[in-house]
Amino acid sequence: MEKWVLAIDLGGTFTKVGLVNRTGDIIGEKVYDTGAKLPYKNFLTKLENVVGELLRTHGKDIDVVAAGVGAPNANVNTGEMENPPNFSWGERVPLAKSIEEICNLPTTIANDANAAAIGEMTYGMAKGMKNFVVLTLGTGLGSGIVINGKLLTGENGMAGELGHVNVDPYGRKCNCGLTGCLENYASVTGLKRTVFELISEMPEASSLKDISFNHLTGVMIAEAAHNGDPIALKAFELTGEVLGSKMADSAAHLDPEAFILAGGLGKAGDLLLNPTIASMEKNLFIAYKGKIKVKISTAPSAHAILGPAALAFHSLLDHS
Amino acid sequence: MEKWVLAIDLGGTFTKVGLVNRTGDIIGEKVYDTGAKLPYKNFLTKLENVVGELLRTHGKDIDVVAAGVGAPNANVNTGEMENPPNFSWGERVPLAKSIEEICNLPTTIANDANAAAIGEMTYGMAKGMKNFVVLTLGTGLGSGIVINGKLLTGENGMAGELGHVNVDPYGRKCNCGLTGCLENYASVTGLKRTVFELISEMPEASSLKDISFNHLTGVMIAEAAHNGDPIALKAFELTGEVLGSKMADSAAHLDPEAFILAGGLGKAGDLLLNPTIASMEKNLFIAYKGKIKVKISTAPSAHAILGPAALAFHSLLDHS
Known part of the structure; x- marks a missing residue:
């Protein structure tokens, strides 16, 4: 049976x-x-x-x-x-x-x-892969690391908290109590925070200036970017830059075959993928350059x- | 036999x-x-x-x-x-x-x-451990990651290059072609570079101001620190701060039982260990705080x- x-x-x-x-x-x-x-x-x-x-x-x-x-x-x-x-x-x-x-x-x-x-690994983008990292970019940033076909669990069962690697010790406050954690930059919430930082800095007209923080969604930012909104475009660029540089650091630990980007932010497609790959490649140690795939998960939520x-x-x- | x-x-x-x-x-x-x-x-x-x-x-x-x-x-x-x-x-x-x-x-x-x-793991500080990281702090910074009692090799056999995680994208140039790699801060060479940065900044008298970069050794800096030299003390403090913060990032990947510091810089003992542990604990995600050992290797070179x-x-x- x-x-x-x-x-x-x-x-x-x-x-x-x-x-x-x-x-x-x-x-x-x-x-x-x-x-x-x-x-x-x-x-x-x-x-x-x-x-x-x-x-x-x-x-x-x-x-x-x-x-x-x-x-x-x-x-x-x-x-x-x-x-x-x-x-x-x-x-x-x-x-x-x-x-x-x-x-x-x-x-x-x-x-x-x-x-x-x-x-x-079982049903999706990582079929046949043995060494890869999934990043779930939603409200926060979660991660799952697979090594030799097995989930990395670590000494206490808590491995793979890449949402809390540091981007900037003087940066954004995180719910976890630390400052500058990656999930405050590379997640739907992080993207929103970046939009608001850019609104504070950029005088350019932007449809995003009509929307409050609590009403703003990732989908709205992606739509604005597709319409050429300068703040939305810049926000995706900066998000990819931060995410890609931290993926390069992860590669220096793990030497993975691929990173797979899942969660709501992944739905932005090339808006996220292009600056992320560019930044990762720029920051990769020479042994890994050109060898690591970056894919967006196609799994429907x-x-x-x-x-x-x-x-x-x-x-x-x-x-x- | x-x-x-x-x-x-x-x-x-x-x-x-x-x-x-x-x-x-x-x-x-x-x-x-x-x-x-x-x-x-x-x-x-x-x-x-x-x-x-x-x-x-x-x-x-x-x-x-x-x-x-x-x-x-x-x-x-x-x-x-x-x-x-x-x-x-x-x-x-x-x-x-x-x-x-x-x-x-x-x-x-x-x-x-x-x-x-x-x-x-076989002969030294990590006997009985299954999940740990060894950092060799010498001319450069090498690393070896052990997971479930096996060496982490990665997809291409090149996992564990923690000397090349990024400390500062606008920081020190690295031999590898990148900018701001950890080994330019946390190694004997990195310590020397930090001493010279501090000499450029600090007006205080220091015996290290009589020594050229090429003549300066890690042992000299450790001796100066033991004699209370302000630049040497500050250099160890900053080295530990950078190293500890990056160990916290590694912990967010690996959830290890311990970090073991080996190589020439490890000989500095508490001068390195104290600021490193303080910085790691400060930067650790809550799931790991207080759980990770940091030890200096006793293996003679x-x-x-x-x-x-x-x-x-x-x-x-x-x-x-």
């Missing part, structure tokens, strides 16, 4: 659950409110109902062998969410253990970006459960 | 050869001029003589099973030295193949810092062949 996995994408707002096979087919996908500000127990009760219904409806004819979960601040080694921001579930949330009890399936958890990296699904299949390999 | 390996430390000036066992005992060590500016063939002829004599004298009673070589710009995947600086041996030197032919032993090569990392020896034993594990 074909093997399927239960895949769960646990986000700050919505949780997505579905069954996925090795080729990426999805059945029975459900989306519901996570309830991050309600007690953890409520989340588990809801999950138990949703998963129960899913397995009753679809589980009779297929072999569901494992569960994979992507969640904020998930530690792949301990199976816990550690101090997840914007959640009221406590400092250490025993997510893997809870889900194992509910589903009676071996459960692997990882943070969203780590799950995305395994997803790209509707398929957020493919990462967790791939994680579950990947963990089966580890234990076989 | 106890297993021994042939260990070769190929440096720009001297080559060291010896036989080493799993506990780090060394027999028959020889040191001779490398002849980096003479033809490659001369080096091989000399090596063949030295190794032949070594094996005739000591090889009868022991089982020599492999060779390990540390060499500049050695690519662990291809077995070649790639564009080694200050050598006239060509762009791609087939070192592993040549040594295999001469010694009739399976041969593994790696750059000096990678070999040092395996050496620290006289034991430069222990790294290559460990590399040879390590490669036996890979193939068993």
Whole structure:
């Protein structure tokens, strides 16, 4: 019987659950409110109902062998969410253990970006690759590093936090408490902050000067850039410059085959890609110049459960 | 019969050869001029003589099973030295193949810092560790990264070039052609450059103002610092600050258990260690704060062949 996995994408707002096979087919996908500000127990009760219904409806004819979960601040080694921001579930949330009890399936958890990296290797742009980095450029910047075909987890299960490498010690304040972290420059939020810095500096007319910070979106900035808006164009250029220079530093650590850019900011396509590649190549140590691919992920965000699904299949390999 | 390996430390000036066992005992060590500016063939002829004599004298009673070589710009995947600086041996030197032919032993090569990392894991400060980074702070800055007990080699065999992560895009020119690479700040040469920058800025009396750049050594700067020299003290402080901040960036990639500082600059001890740890902790992402050890290697440089020896034993594990 074909093997399927239960895949769960646990986000700050919505949780997505579905069954996925090795080729990426999805059945029975459900989306519901996570309830991050309600007690953890409520989340588990809801999950138990949703998963129960899913397995009753679809589980009779297929072999569901494992569960994979992507969640904020998930530690792949301990199976816990550690101090997840914007959640009221406590400092250490025993997510893997809870889900194992509910589903009676071996459960692997990882943070969203780590799950995305395994997803790209299994179903996406990184098929056949063994050494690569996925950068998820959304509200923040997450990363997943794959080495010799395995997720890099590190000594404490927390490797791959490239959102917090330093761009400028006197730069932008970060939510994490540090100053100048990469995610304040290379993310949708970072792009917005760059637009506002440029508005403060550039006298040129720009449609972006009619929009407040809280109303501004990445899509608006991309549209303005496509219309030739000087501030929007400059903002993408600077974002790519910062991102590319830090990718060059990552290359000096990892010697990867590719960087894959995912998340909302990736949708900007060449607006982001061209200055990023130019800056990376300019800053690369000679041993790596011209050797590293940079690609934009084509995974639709509707398929957020493919990462967790791939994680579950990947963990089966580890234990076989 | 106890297993021994042939260990070769190929440096720009001297080559060291010896036989080493799993506990780090060394027999028959020889040191001779490398002849980096003479033809490659001369080096091989000399090596063949030295190794032949070594094996005739000591090889009868022991089982020599492999060779390990540390060499500049050695690519662990291809077995070649790639564009080694200050050598006239060509762009791609087939070192592993040549040594295999001469010694009739399976041969593994790696750059000096990678070999040092395996050496620290086998014989030194990193015994029992699985995830750590060795930084060799000498004329330049080399690095070796170990993940899950294995040397990180990367897609092209060139991972771990932390000497070339960027400190300042408008900073010091590097031999590699880039600007602002870490090795121009955190190495013996970097320390000297910092002293000269400080001499240009600080009016205070300093014994270092009597010494030319070419005569200045790391030992002199350390001695001046121990005597309270303000420029020497400030130079170590700034060196540690830069090094620590870049170690924090490395931690955000790798989540290591430890950084081990080796090479000439490491001999400065607390003068280097204290500002380095302070700066690393200040810049660490919260997930890593207080969790990462920083140690100075105690390996005497006289034991430069222990790294290559460990590399040879390590490669036996890979193939068993």
